[in-house]
Amino acid sequence: MPLLECKGLVRRFGALVAVDAVDMSLAAGKIRAVIGPNGAGKSTVFNLITSVLKPTAGEIIFAGENITGLPVHVVAQKGIARTFQLCHIFPALTARENVRIAAQARDDQRWRFVGGGRVLSRSAAIADEALEHMRLTRFANVSAAMLSHGDQRLLEVAMAIAQKPRLLMLDEPTQGLSLEETDRAVQILKGMLSVGNLSVLLVEHDMEVVFKLADDITVLHRGRVIADGPPAAVKANAAVRSAYLGGSE
Amino acid sequence: MNWKVNFAVTAGACVLLPFMVPQYSLTILIEALIFGLFAMSLDLLVGYCRLYSFGHAAAYGLGAYSTALILTQLQLPLPIGIVLAVLVTILAAIPIAWICTRSTGVSFAMLTLAFAQLGYAMLFRFRDVTGGSDGIVGIPRPSGPLGITWFQGKTGYYYLVLGCLLGSYLLCRAIVRSPFGAVLAGIRENEAKTIALGYNTRVYKIATVVLAYAFGGLAGALYAAFAGFASPELFFWLVSGRVLIMVVVGGAGTLIGPILGGVFFVFLEHELSQVTDLWPLIFGSIFIAFVMFAPEGIWGILTSRFNAKPEVPNSTDRKETSDAAA
Numbered sequence: 001m002p003l004l005e006c007k008g009l010v011r012r013f014g015a016l017v018a019v020d021a022v023d024m025s026l027a028a029g030k031i032r033a034v035i036g037p038n039g040a041g042k043s044t045v046f047n048l049i050t051s052v053l054k055p056t057a058g059e060i061i062f063a064g065e066n067i068t069g070l071p072v073h074v075v076a077q078k079g080i081a082r083t084f085q086l087c088h089i090f091p092a093l094t095a096r097e098n099v100r101i102a103a104q105a106r107d108d109q110r111w112r113f114v115g116g117g118r119v120l121s122r123s124a125a126i127a128d129e130a131l132e133h134m135r136l137t138r139f140a141n142v143s144a145a146m147l148s149h150g151d152q153r154l155l156e157v158a159m160a161i162a163q164k165p166r167l168l169m170l171d172e173p174t175q176g177l178s179l180e181e182t183d184r185a186v187q188i189l190k191g192m193l194s195v196g197n198l199s200v201l202l203v204e205h206d207m208e209v210v211f212k213l214a215d216d217i218t219v220l221h222r223g224r225v226i227a228d229g230p231p232a233a234v235k236a237n238a239a240v241r242s243a244y245l246g247g248s249e
Numbered sequence: 250m251n252w253k254v255n256f257a258v259t260a261g262a263c264v265l266l267p268f269m270v271p272q273y274s275l276t277i278l279i280e281a282l283i284f285g286l287f288a289m290s291l292d293l294l295v296g297y298c299r300l301y302s303f304g305h306a307a308a309y310g311l312g313a314y315s316t317a318l319i320l321t322q323l324q325l326p327l328p329i330g331i332v333l334a335v336l337v338t339i340l341a342a343i344p345i346a347w348i349c350t351r352s353t354g355v356s357f358a359m360l361t362l363a364f365a366q367l368g369y370a371m372l373f374r375f376r377d378v379t380g381g382s383d384g385i386v387g388i389p390r391p392s393g394p395l396g397i398t399w400f401q402g403k404t405g406y407y408y409l410v411l412g413c414l415l416g417s418y419l420l421c422r423a424i425v426r427s428p429f430g431a432v433l434a435g436i437r438e439n440e441a442k443t444i445a446l447g448y449n450t451r452v453y454k455i456a457t458v459v460l461a462y463a464f465g466g467l468a469g470a471l472y473a474a475f476a477g478f479a480s481p482e483l484f485f486w487l488v489s490g491r492v493l494i495m496v497v498v499g500g501a502g503t504l505i506g507p508i509l510g511g512v513f514f515v516f517l518e519h520e521l522s523q524v525t526d527l528w529p530l531i532f533g534s535i536f537i538a539f540v541m542f543a544p545e546g547i548w549g550i551l552t553s554r555f556n557a558k559p560e561v562p563n564s565t566d567r568k569e570t571s572d573a574a575a
Binding site: 050071073074076077089091092097100101102104105106107110112113115116120159163 | 420423427
């Protein structure tokens, strides 16, 4: 049974069909990339799975459970963690506190409103581990606003892994990064993904990044799936080449 | 545990204060502490959730009128009356919080203001119970339980108010440093992200509004039993405006700052109103000056004077370190 299954997902914005009958599945422990030109519907698919948007039709099955249309925080509590295309962090808080709040979200005693010292230290330990994974330990006590853009993106990934998700969803983790920063981010991500047996859904613009990281690729074009398979097959697919790669290779 | 020493010293000084000042200035001192407590309660919303309530007078008025009604109608000891009044305030706050937190920003501010004005209007609508524009006068300070009477005198009442303020401060301090308080910081910084992490932020916001009402209601209850009357002005939007100014001038998001802001303004108003009728003008000028030149407030000025600033690497440092990392 796949960990995540999207069946006939449709999302309309007025007359525009942003996502049109998308079927997609992700097996546990695999990394699937969703690629496509601007406006292909990648981010909309992300927002449908995380329930930020409600689908016009279709359903989303996660770990055998229909999660379509549940509130955003409930979907997160099922074990789906995400990063945003436009970096979402807590700028005035330290890097450690950013990740600590993320870790605390999965603690049974997160409601404690007096005391709760053990909750705080438990989640701080998880946070330090996640910062270590992302090689951000040196910035633990620095306020997140002071980090470079690349480090902020990694910080958001650290927050996502601190949630101990069953499914990790990364929305263009290398967007806006310099070439050097992208290389470094890919290295770190690759290291992290190979260690933990994580299931990952990745939206990415940068082809190089996708072919380095993904086990399988879904190609979207104008809201429809035009190809689905391992990187080599997708690379060779004629429809993909004309729609997306523009036959430039 | 440096703060514990500071807290003990401050509390000790407050305990000794009645022996050092003339009896008549205790009145102004009690009022200052009550307003300090009131401002601190609003700080939970403004400073920690960035929820700007323009109707916090509702909490104050609810606490005051509940106390007035309980003490004049029922033969209950003062402490029990105050506790009941706080409970009444909490019960009233739950639906108010539920409705107000449906919105954020300006609409939240307007909704809170609307509820306070609704309370104000209701005082005139139900004048049989509330006394209309006359308010409720002759609120007693009944003794007990167990025949305790020490709070009936002015000095004793000062200690009652001081005890409530210090206890509330310790409780609020624990709350903002708890796991719950960390989520409030998340809501303040980026609510969408906090939801995406799996927190039901609406529940956190409702709980915080109710907490703020509870402490604000306690301040109102202490005021009513001290002044001996409750008048509709307690619900009026000027009270909401004043307490918001106290929070901002004192230093939002610090708990201590708003207490200082409340004390500062009560004393200032007392002194200035004896000298000139134009004191609201000075009041306003001070507010503008703080917003423009010291947005971190009185407490911010004090702490930056006595403590070295925490070391924050500047942008060039940051560039070097990330280069080194790459």
